[in-house]
Amino acid sequence: MxxxxxxxxxxxxxxxxxxxxxxxxxxxxxxxxxxxxxxxxxxxxxxRAWPVLRAAALGVAAGWVASEFYRRRQPQIDQTIEQTMDKVGNELRGAKHQLDERIAKAKATPGSPMDKAKAAVGRTNASNGMTESGYLG
Known part of the structure; x- marks a missing residue:
C-alpha cells in the first residue's frame, strides 16, 4: 500500500x-x-578532484613565472634595492646631523631652558613676531 x-x-x-x-x-x-x-x-x-588539480597546476605555473621573472631581473632588482638603501641611509645621516646641530645649538645658548629650547627649534621672539612681554607688538 x-x-x-x-x-x-x-x-x-x-x-x-x-x-x-x-x-x-x-x-x-x-x-x-x-x-x-x-x-x-x-x-x-x-x-571532483579536477578543481583542486587545476588550482595546483595554476599555482605551480604562477610560481615558475615569478621565479623566471626574478631570475632574469635579479641584477635590476638588486640595483634598485641598493639605491633605495643608499638613499634611506643618506636621509638618516642627514637627519642625525641636523639633530646634532640643534642639540649643540641648544647647549651653546646661554639662559633658561626655554631659551635653549627656542634656540634648538630655531624660533626666537623676533622671528615669531612676539615681544619680550609675550604680546604681539
Whole structure:
C-alpha cells in the first residue's frame, strides 16, 4: 500500500526536479542542482578532484613565472634595492646631523631652558613676531 504511493511520489518529485534542472540553463547550475538532489536523496555526492588539480597546476605555473621573472631581473632588482638603501641611509645621516646641530645649538645658548629650547627649534621672539612681554607688538 505504501510502497506504490512512495514510488509514485518519488517519480513525480524526480520528474519535477529534472524539469527545474533543465530550465536552469547553465552547466554550473545543473551541476549544483544535481548535487543537491543527490544529498536530499541520501546518495553520496561525487567528488571532483579536477578543481583542486587545476588550482595546483595554476599555482605551480604562477610560481615558475615569478621565479623566471626574478631570475632574469635579479641584477635590476638588486640595483634598485641598493639605491633605495643608499638613499634611506643618506636621509638618516642627514637627519642625525641636523639633530646634532640643534642639540649643540641648544647647549651653546646661554639662559633658561626655554631659551635653549627656542634656540634648538630655531624660533626666537623676533622671528615669531612676539615681544619680550609675550604680546604681539
Amino acid at each position: 505504501f510502497g506504490k504511493r512512495t514510488q509514485d511520489i518519488n517519480g513525480v518529485a524526480n520528474e519535477k526536479w529534472h524539469e527545474l534542472v533543465e530550465t536552469l540553463g547553465s552547466t554550473e547550475a545543473v551541476r549544483r542542482a544535481s548535487g543537491a538532489w543527490d544529498v536530499l536523496a541520501g546518495r553520496p555526492t561525487p567528488t
